[in-house]
Amino acid sequence: MVLVNRELRRILHGLTPSWFHTPTFEEQGKAVVALGNSRNEEAVEALIRLLSHRDKYMRVLVINSLDKIGSGAACRALHRSLEDEDPDVRVAAKLAINRISQMDTCID
Numbered sequence: 001m002v003l004v005n006r007e008l009r010r011i012l013h014g015l016t017p018s019w020f021h022t023p024t025f026e027e028q029g030k031a032v033v034a035l036g037n038s039r040n041e042e043a044v045e046a047l048i049r050l051l052s053h054r055d056k057y058m059r060v061l062v063i064n065s066l067d068k069i070g071s072g073a074a075c076r077a078l079h080r081s082l083e084d085e086d087p088d089v090r091v092a093a094k095l096a097i098n099r100i101s102q103m104d105t106c107i108d
Helices: 002-014 017-021 025-038 041-050 056-069 072-081 087-102
Strands: none
Touching (some): 025 056, 041 072
């Protein structure tokens, strides 16, 4: 557990505002997937910041990661994504909300 928390802190530390402008898309994507796979609620805040990423595919990756975490905070962020400018992002958010709602952690 301590090793997982150290890895999560290392990933979260990398998600600073200056980090958003320099890494490759692939690096960002790997970090987002790792945060989702951690299923750790501490990752939600960092993921929420990435919901405003300029690339719709990154926003979908973030939505999928929030879906894996499945907390109430993640669900509230997903609800905001229902108003995203891109229809693919909106669909991903709707599907994620439906899955989280089945776990009774999603509050409208």
